[in-house]
Amino acid sequence: MFDNLSDKLDRAFKVLKGQGSITEINVAETMKEVRKALLDADVNYKTAKAFTDTVKEKALGMNVLTSVSPGQLMIKITNDELTALMGGQTEELELKQNPTIILIAGLNGAGKTTFSGKLANYLKTKKGKKPLLIAGDVYRPAAIEQLKVLGEQIDVPVFADLNSKDPIGIAQAGIAQAKQNGNNVIIIDTAGRLAIDEQMMNEIAAVKASTNPHEILFVVDSMTGQDAVNTAKAFNNRLDFTGAVLTKLDGDTRGGAALSIKSVVNKPIKFIGTGEKMDAIDVFYPDRMASRILGMGDVVSLVERAQMQFDEKEAAELQKKIRKNKFDFNDFLSQLNQIKKMGNIKDLMGMIPGVGKAMKDVDIDDNAFKGIEAIIQSMTNQERENPELINTSRRNRIAKGSGRDLTEVNRLLKQFEDMRKMMKMFSNPATAAKMMRNMPKMGR
Known part of the structure; x- marks a missing residue:
């Protein structure tokens, strides 16, 4: 969604990167690039010109705080003006009449x-x-x-x-x-x-x-x-x-x-x-x-979509299982289905700040989970509930049954086990706090 426009605006704001202050020259250069980006996106010429003139006027009339770079300020002003350009506020349907x-x-x-x-x-x-x-x-x-x-x-x-x-x-x-x-x-x-x-x-x-x-x-x-x-x-x-x-x-x-x-x-x-x-x-x-x-993401919409699929009772049960290290493949499959119901995977990734740009050249198929689902569905109920039972012969059978390569089965089992350990670790507040305190040491 708007990938080309986002890229061009990002390049336009790089004009101000490293600049110590906002001047008429660097703002004019940035706005020239912004106007070109808007016109390339097939925005009405009068609209594009009026928009960039407004942003320029507001930018030159503001003092840059010491904690905010000129580039950040320009993005803030542009964000506010883009919001105003598209209507400012949300207007839903008028549904008071019957019918x-x-x-x-x-x-x-x-x-x-x-x-x-x-x-x-x-x-x-x-x-x-x-x-x-x-x-x-x-x-x-x-x-x-x-x-x-x-x-x-x-x-x-x-x-x-x-x-x-x-x-x-x-x-x-x-x-x-x-x-x-x-x-x-x-x-x-x-x-x-x-x-x-x-x-x-x-x-x-x-x-x-x-x-x-x-x-x-x-x-x-x-x-x-x-x-x-x-x-x-x-x-x-x-x-x-x-x-x-x-x-x-x-x-x-x-x-x-x-x-x-x-x-x-x-x-x-x-x-x-x-x-x-x-x-x-x-x-x-x-x-x-x-x-x-x-390119600033849309966390609010992401959270709203997640809440639509959220079951409070199920979440509480899941939390108990994680604490007891009982999270199994049935739970994992249930979580995958909830994610799929939230919508297009690449669209969801684009709602996370910073991730959209990183993923713009990555093609994520909506069927990306099919291989994982096929592997899990080829397991018996006993294997799903007790992944530690899956030995070499069972892995071979699961690979054949799912039509996937044995290396894919092994990779999924390894990733699942690593995830279980991490979830168990973070389910204990004391352990989680200790890990956070040790993060600076780990970085060094």
């Missing part, structure tokens, strides 16, 4: 139907709502079937009328059914359309007028950069949408749309799509995104 009607609009191929399913899943699992999806795309035959499949996956009802080509009639009939069945959120998926297609734009405006939605979300493919912003202006002029959604942020995104939309159309980004799975949707936090763009 709340949400209209989804956007270009062809932006990911509206997939997002509609993700949004329904989010509102059901995170907000405790009872959503209904309305299949309003009457032009793409596969769209209705796609929405039905997604609805089955997340156990959310879908209203569709295969015999009608009237999106207004379908939307009204779907709303009537939702009210009858007690659905408190209605999500209307619509056909993709070009801003220059007057007939199609009139149609989406008519759907809006007839349904009177409380939220209108403009879905935009984040990889289209500045073109997406120009399209957003055209859609906003006709629909006056309440917020934007950036999809496909897990791809090679340049960042232009994320950094330009708010300043150009003055509408907040409300959600981002970060993958293909139904739970790969996040509320947009401008401050967290700014930190990630500047």
Whole structure:
């Protein structure tokens, strides 16, 4: 996510590395590089210029503390201004009405139907709502079937009328059914359309007028950069949408749309799509995104994702097992599954400060744990619970059963044993404190 932009900004700030003070010359040189980085990321020119002018003005007007280097100060100012550029504060959906009607609009191929399913899943699992999806795309035959499949996956009802080509009639009939069945959120998926297609734009405006939605979300493919912003202006002029959604942020995104939309159309980004799975949707936090763009990580989001998978009772039981040195492969497999549920592994690593840059050229497959899982699943229950029983003949059998090399099995067993020792050591507060005190000696 924004890897290229992050690299270029990092290089821009190196201009100030080793400088003892902020001067008009070194700030101008840094801002020139920052502006180039933003333009390369397909950020709107006026937005990029206004942004760098503001950062320059604030930097020259500040005194550098003795404990803070000019480079650090510049990053702090840039972080604050990036946050402001993307909206400043998080703006979630307005869900007070019953039912709340949400209209989804956007270009062809932006990911509206997939997002509609993700949004329904989010509102059901995170907000405790009872959503209904309305299949309003009457032009793409596969769209209705796609929405039905997604609805089955997340156990959310879908209203569709295969015999009608009237999106207004379908939307009204779907709303009537939702009210009858007690659905408190209605999500209307619509056909993709070009801003220059007057007939199609009139149609989406008519759907809006007839349904009177409380939220209108403009879905935009984040990889289209500045073109997406120009399209957003055209859609906003006709629909006056309440917020934007950036999809496909897990791809090679340049960042232009994320950094330009708010300043150009003055509408907040409300959600981002970060993958293909139904739970790969996040509320947009401008401050967290700014930190990630500047390579500072996003620990808050990482902790929130972990807490979603966290089971307090299970954690307490696990702690007891660690203290008694009873942590086994069943526990290890359970922890792996929890990590996998948190999302894309490389994306998670990017949330840890400093790790994102170190991992940018490393390709981490989402199936990275499959080999480990295959090895553990080839063990008997007795072997999982008592790893010390696994002798040479058992190792050979496990390797054959898992389809992995014997060296991989040996490596996993060695790493697991080392991990158990470390966990046991740190589970004892006195031992942990002693180790921390001895760290300086170890360093010497």
